[in-house]
Amino acid sequence: MNYIQVLAIGDVVGSAGCGFIRRHLPHFKKLKGIDIVIANGENSADGNGILPASAAHLMESGVDVITTGNHVLRRKEIYDELDSNSFLLRPANYPAEVPGKGICIVDKGRYRLAVMNIMGTVFMENLACPFETADRLLALAKEEGAKYTVVDFHAEATAEKRAVGFYLDGRVSVLFGTHTHVATADAQVLPWGTGYITDIGMTGPADSVLGVKPELAIHKMRTKMPVRFDYEDAPVQMDGCIFTVDSASGKTVGAERVSIK
Ligand SMILES: [Fe+2]
Ligand SMILES: [Fe+2]
Secondary structure (H helix, E strand, O other), X not given: OOEEEEEEEOEEOXXXXXXXXXXXXXHHHHHHOOOEEEEEOOOOOOOOOOOHHHHHHHHHOOOOEEEOOOOOOOOHHHHHHHHHOOOXXXXXXXXXXXXXXXXXXXXXXXXXXXXXXEEOOOOOOOOOOHHHHHHXXXXXXXXXXXXXXXXXXXXXXXXHHHHHHHHOEOOEOEEEEEOOOOOOOOOEEOOOOOEEEOOXXXXXXXOOEOOEOHHHHHHHHHXXXXXXXXXXXXXXXXXXXXXXXXXXXXXXXXXXXXXXX
């Protein structure tokens, strides 16, 4: 039986996270026999958001598709690339006027895989319904002949994430959650064969508050004053999840959370 090994990497934070990916991802891919890498890059630029340089850094390090989330529009410099780079996604449920798109097709010869990016709406911006957006994207993936489908669901509320996961169970190969930067312990295969985890975590400084220096986060929370977020250099962790997808059925047979330092 043949399998496709999908590695999903949690929100890459700043140059610390990008540098770690560059140093460790190529070897990690070989070690685990990874076929395709999807990384959330919404925080990959220092100071938040994503820039052309941080996107290029991730792709040159072996990332096939970059997904994003609520920070994607922070830096105007990325807008053109959201339109021109097929493998850089933003949540599909933003209004149509927003640059970019929420789906791409990765054609690796022996298989075609659709990657989709959707954002939650509970405790987040009031975007289009994630359930209806998922239905729309799945129809597009079908039209494109993609047998394998992977969703980055960028959302805050665990209940919304699990609800969308079960809504898509058996209809997508994998759905992984991002945004909270804290990994959850529920990597699993849902009853109808969708690989699922509520949140895959973060790639960035380990001793931090979601990637930010603790003293800065504490200062902001105590005083309500704006602070420019700075990032620690070390030590860094890379959180993610490896999904083993059966190439005959397109269903997932294994989900293993990973965290390396
Ligand atoms: Fe993030
Ligand atoms: Fe986010």
